[in-house]
Amino acid sequence: MIAVETVSIKNLYRHVGEEVTLQGWLYNLRSSGKIFFLIIRDGSGIVQGVLVKKETSTETWEKAKQLTQESSLRVRGVVREEPRSPGGFEIQLTDLEIIGIAEPYPISLKEHGVDFLAERRHLWIRTPRQSAILRIRAGIEHASRVFFHERDFILADAPIITPAACEGTTTLFEIDYHGEKAFLSQSGQLYNEANAMALGRMYCFGPTFRAEKSKTRRHLMEFWMLEAEAAFFDFEDNMRLQEDLVYHIVSHVLQHHRADLDILKRDIGRLEAIKLPFPRISYTDAVELLNSKGIEFKWGDDFGAPDETAISDHFDSPVFVHHFPVGIKAFYFKPDPDNPEVVLGADLLAPEGYGEIIGGGQRLDDLKLLEQRIEEHGLPQEAFEWYVDLRRYGTVPHSGFGLGIERTVSWLCGIEHIRETIPFPRTLYRIYP
Amino acid sequence: MIAVETVSIKNLYRHVGEEVTLQGWLYNLRSSGKIFFLIIRDGSGIVQGVLVKKETSTETWEKAKQLTQESSLRVRGVVREEPRSPGGFEIQLTDLEIIGIAEPYPISLKEHGVDFLAERRHLWIRTPRQSAILRIRAGIEHASRVFFHERDFILADAPIITPAACEGTTTLFEIDYHGEKAFLSQSGQLYNEANAMALGRMYCFGPTFRAEKSKTRRHLMEFWMLEAEAAFFDFEDNMRLQEDLVYHIVSHVLQHHRADLDILKRDIGRLEAIKLPFPRISYTDAVELLNSKGIEFKWGDDFGAPDETAISDHFDSPVFVHHFPVGIKAFYFKPDPDNPEVVLGADLLAPEGYGEIIGGGQRLDDLKLLEQRIEEHGLPQEAFEWYVDLRRYGTVPHSGFGLGIERTVSWLCGIEHIRETIPFPRTLYRIYP
Numbered sequence: 001m002i003a004v005e006t007v008s009i010k011n012l013y014r015h016v017g018e019e020v021t022l023q024g025w026l027y028n029l030r031s032s033g034k035i036f037f038l039i040i041r042d043g044s045g046i047v048q049g050v051l052v053k054k055e056t057s058t059e060t061w062e063k064a065k066q067l068t069q070e071s072s073l074r075v076r077g078v079v080r081e082e083p084r085s086p087g088g089f090e091i092q093l094t095d096l097e098i099i100g101i102a103e104p105y106p107i108s109l110k111e112h113g114v115d116f117l118a119e120r121r122h123l124w125i126r127t128p129r130q131s132a133i134l135r136i137r138a139g140i141e142h143a144s145r146v147f148f149h150e151r152d153f154i155l156a157d158a159p160i161i162t163p164a165a166c167e168g169t170t171t172l173f174e175i176d177y178h179g180e181k182a183f184l185s186q187s188g189q190l191y192n193e194a195n196a197m198a199l200g201r202m203y204c205f206g207p208t209f210r211a212e213k214s215k216t217r218r219h220l221m222e223f224w225m226l227e228a229e230a231a232f233f234d235f236e237d238n239m240r241l242q243e244d245l246v247y248h249i250v251s252h253v254l255q256h257h258r259a260d261l262d263i264l265k266r267d268i269g270r271l272e273a274i275k276l277p278f279p280r281i282s283y284t285d286a287v288e289l290l291n292s293k294g295i296e297f298k299w300g301d302d303f304g305a306p307d308e309t310a311i312s313d314h315f316d317s318p319v320f321v322h323h324f325p326v327g328i329k330a331f332y333f334k335p336d337p338d339n340p341e342v343v344l345g346a347d348l349l350a351p352e353g354y355g356e357i358i359g360g361g362q363r364l365d366d367l368k369l370l371e372q373r374i375e376e377h378g379l380p381q382e383a384f385e386w387y388v389d390l391r392r393y394g395t396v397p398h399s400g401f402g403l404g405i406e407r408t409v410s411w412l413c414g415i416e417h418i419r420e421t422i423p424f425p426r427t428l429y430r431i432y433p
Numbered sequence: 434m435i436a437v438e439t440v441s442i443k444n445l446y447r448h449v450g451e452e453v454t455l456q457g458w459l460y461n462l463r464s465s466g467k468i469f470f471l472i473i474r475d476g477s478g479i480v481q482g483v484l485v486k487k488e489t490s491t492e493t494w495e496k497a498k499q500l501t502q503e504s505s506l507r508v509r510g511v512v513r514e515e516p517r518s519p520g521g522f523e524i525q526l527t528d529l530e531i532i533g534i535a536e537p538y539p540i541s542l543k544e545h546g547v548d549f550l551a552e553r554r555h556l557w558i559r560t561p562r563q564s565a566i567l568r569i570r571a572g573i574e575h576a577s578r579v580f581f582h583e584r585d586f587i588l589a590d591a592p593i594i595t596p597a598a599c600e601g602t603t604t605l606f607e608i609d610y611h612g613e614k615a616f617l618s619q620s621g622q623l624y625n626e627a628n629a630m631a632l633g634r635m636y637c638f639g640p641t642f643r644a645e646k647s648k649t650r651r652h653l654m655e656f657w658m659l660e661a662e663a664a665f666f667d668f669e670d671n672m673r674l675q676e677d678l679v680y681h682i683v684s685h686v687l688q689h690h691r692a693d694l695d696i697l698k699r700d701i702g703r704l705e706a707i708k709l710p711f712p713r714i715s716y717t718d719a720v721e722l723l724n725s726k727g728i729e730f731k732w733g734d735d736f737g738a739p740d741e742t743a744i745s746d747h748f749d750s751p752v753f754v755h756h757f758p759v760g761i762k763a764f765y766f767k768p769d770p771d772n773p774e775v776v777l778g779a780d781l782l783a784p785e786g787y788g789e790i791i792g793g794g795q796r797l798d799d800l801k802l803l804e805q806r807i808e809e810h811g812l813p814q815e816a817f818e819w820y821v822d823l824r825r826y827g828t829v830p831h832s833g834f835g836l837g838i839e840r841t842v843s844w845l846c847g848i849e850h851i852r853e854t855i856p857f858p859r860t861l862y863r864i865y866p
Binding site: 006008010011023024025026042043044070071072099100102103105120122123125126130131134135137138141142145149152154155156157158159160161162163173174175176177178180182184191194195196197198199200201202206207209211213221222224231232365386387389390392393394395396397422423424426428429431432433 | 439441443444456457458459475476477503504505532533535536538553554555556558559563564567568570571574575578582585587588589590591592593594595596606607608609610611613615617624627628629630631632633634635639640642644646654655657664665798819820822823825826827828829830855856857859861862864865866
């Protein structure tokens, strides 16, 4: 079988001096007349193949001449270390087999407009930069799961089709569920709380949806959230878990995706500067900080993106902003016993202006107060009956959080727009392809 | 912090002879007048706590008397091996702290009707049987990811909101996407193929949706699929990957979920009997087999659940049925070069009548034939332009498959109805809670 005998570009370092077979696509071809330089990609990385006319058969040389960008091919050759080559290795080609000649490729090596590329996202993802981002995304997702698995958190998938709204229905996608009105989930949290009462510690990871009519570089209509919820975890346990998770993710990416970060020209120093424990600042102190910088901001308001950037600019590591006013947080947050005007909730802001990547906190575990909050927020009691049940039957202190994968990918990759962080982004005016 | 000092029930075996603190909920309480037997659950397992009146303070004894089913509590005591106890350990209690007394619990230890339980799914998942199933589900999901990670498959999340339909629109949930008609995905496959051309080998794992008006014990409206797609993989590579995956999952569950399988009273012998390689039978031979058993079945028809059971009953391991007629498979299957009436597609049927758990095959990589198939199937050319592009630019042989998580959970847990395999099932008439 083809697949068994071949090696991946990312594993070439194990085969220095050996003759190997590679399969992939041609990313670029240069020629000096006597030598062809083939940049080959196989999804795991890119490598330069060198084909020397006088050392090869006429037949192979003629095949190389036919190659167009993105043609698929199989090559054979000896692996050499070559620090000047992308990836640090090179292949001295001895044989070349064409699998499929590509028609003239629409995405050339020059710059293209964003709409042009978005329309061709199925091809755009083949470019070194986009596939590096997707590999880092996969690395972040993998690292997260390993983190939770090692800490005995049980994966429990939250439902996507939901009857009630977590935080109002104006930003929900509605669907017709066999004649009944239903919505696409914005968060698994309420279900996570039920699962945490059954499983102790749990996490979920799935798509969430927000039908916002906004077009910013930080928002998608469909995005993936990693959420965790743990019984008997308080506000402090929760923040410690979050910083350990984020630190683990950063370390994983630095360790396993150096080549991808190089492709992205990411300033690695900024990631290496991140230290545990993460700094913490109360909402009230953050307001004071903003005001001291001449930024007008009133206690009780919610931060906008520029405010978040101004705050996080003060720190090298991600920073927790904690103890938000009751009024700007959802009904399920537990008030601070020492000051019921604020809640035991914290957001984690990424450095370098990437904004909030985590929102979380300790949940209301008191039956009476929860019922009161549901009423105050004008939410339909009946839809939340099951959620209130969690306080009727064996209530315990519990906490949780949600990490936005796409924002985390943006930050670690150091990219400007969130649309590049997911294979097929869903934006306000685009669901094709 | 509370969480740091306590141990999980699943880890009690590491603390025999030691005094430990546990947190959880009371599942059941029995008393002899002089001794209380508390069955405690914490999400990781269940354990019996023994509280002896003459060895405890009056205060602790009085607290135990107040406990109701599902009350939350913290206990302290010495761990003992006790083969007769559930889980094999017992705790000699020395102290007991009530966290929250539960109101009279609606789910008692007697039998309840299915509708009664479904309406209380948020509480039903706390019972030992349901949480064992959910832990096994998590184990299957974890094992799958480890499997793909070790084989250098890159996770690439497929979009949920899609413009076109993979296989007709009659069973799709429709949504209003900012004024544009869109659908919830039934499969990530077409996108997976694009991702495989960018990343080489990829997998995705997410929810998929089918708006079927049917009510069977094998179908949910919302279910999770593990899908893989690999460039340069042929039909054989693909089947080998599938059997390795399923074998890996079965082994993982047998190794790490013995206590959960015990709770479910699963016949472990049937799982231990599974061997590699899995048996294979062609569709044509399977038809003959059915006919030889007196089951009427015409070549060219699709198997129903009873047919699948009759076929799989012949084998101890999951069985591949391969080379289906072109007419009953989707447009993207590659025809067998030796016999274009059949395709290079295979279904994997689980033993014990659990039916199809995997569908997969080699994809059409020929541009002209793909365009022809799209026309033959009456599909909108325009919507599939991007998919056809994958054959215009560097087409390669490639294959993939999709494994239904809920069916796999049903089979490994040995349970009758698929609604118990996911925390919050979405069935024809129920989306609450």
